[in-house]
Amino acid sequence: MGVLTKEVLAELKKEYHKCRSTTDVEPAQNNSESMIDQFLEQAEEDSSEYMKLLSMKASVLxxxxxxxxxxxxxxxxxxxxxxxxxxxxxxxxxxxIHFLYLRIVNYLSYVLSRTCDLDQAKNLLESIVNAELKIEPLIYSTDDLFSNNQVDQAIANSKIHKLVINNMQMLGWIYGKLGLTDQYADMVHRSLQKELDTIDGDPIQWAVRCYRLASLFLAQSKWANARYTSQLLRWCLIRWKWR
Incomplete structure (x- = not known):
């Protein structure tokens, strides 16, 4: 019999919701983590149950x-x-693990940027933005994880696309703050292309960012890039007009 029986899941879920319902997070969270640690010791390392428990522990944090x-x-x-x-x-x-890993990197990079540790945030984001995704990660919220909910795959795909794009946008912003203009322009272009490929996001916001990128290329006298970006913007606006 596996470690994660219905009774165990119910107990873990109870502890998780207890920590969510209190403003004094320290004691409840410690109880939840300690309980997960107990079951981690019983689970076979690298088994599906072990990975789920590991996800639970990191998700609590x-x-x-x-x-x-x-x-x-x-x-x-x-x-x-x-x-x-x-x-x-x-x-x-x-x-x-992968989706949770991307979420934690996203939040940590934001916190690092708020505390002016831009270089560390840049390194973290570069490690995931430039990595090729070779797996199809399981997409879930923390509630899904503790409730064993089935996730709608259409919603799941949208979640990971938005997360990947958000990480790219954040990295572009950090490049801009660090004065790395070429890297900034490249990352903005990549994030715009990603949004276009996934047909996701707000068309108006996309158009504004595309316009700003074209303006940057003009300021840098990169005429070919500016022309391409402007043509892409025009084509997309025409397409969206008739959608």
Whole structure:
């Protein structure tokens, strides 16, 4: 019999919701983490149950970090995210882990940018933005994980596309703040192309970003790039007009 029986899942879910319902997150979260650790010791390492429990432990820290961030507590938030990342980083390519890994990197990079550690945020984002996705990750929220919910795949695909694009946009913003103009322009272009390929996002916001990129190319006297971007913008506006 596996470790994650219905009774165990119910108990873990109860502890998770307890930590979500309190403003004093420390005690409840510690209980939840300790309980998960107990079951991790019983599970076969690298089994599907082990990976799920590992995801649960990192997800608890992720949720704790989100609660800290909502209160602008950047120090504790950073600590929880770094701890969560350290738990799963060696298995970041596993389908059960990868989406959570991307989410934690996304939040941690944002926190680092808010605390002016732009170089570390840049390195983190580059490691995931430039990596080729070779797996089809399982997409889930923390609630899904603890409730064993079935996830609608259409919604799941939209979630990961938005997360990937958001990471690209954040990296572009960091390049801009660091004065890395060429890298900024390249990343903005890649994120715009990604949105276009996935037919996702707000057309008006996309058009505004595309216009700004074309303006940047003009300022840099990169005429071919500016012309291509302007033509792409015109083509997309015509297409969206008739949708």
């Amino acid at each position: 992720y949720e704790k970090a989100k609660m800290c961030l909502s209160k602008n507590q950047f120090g504790p938030c950073k600590e929880f995210l770094e701890k969560g990342l350290s738990i799963i980083k060696d298995r970041s390519d596993h389908p059960q």
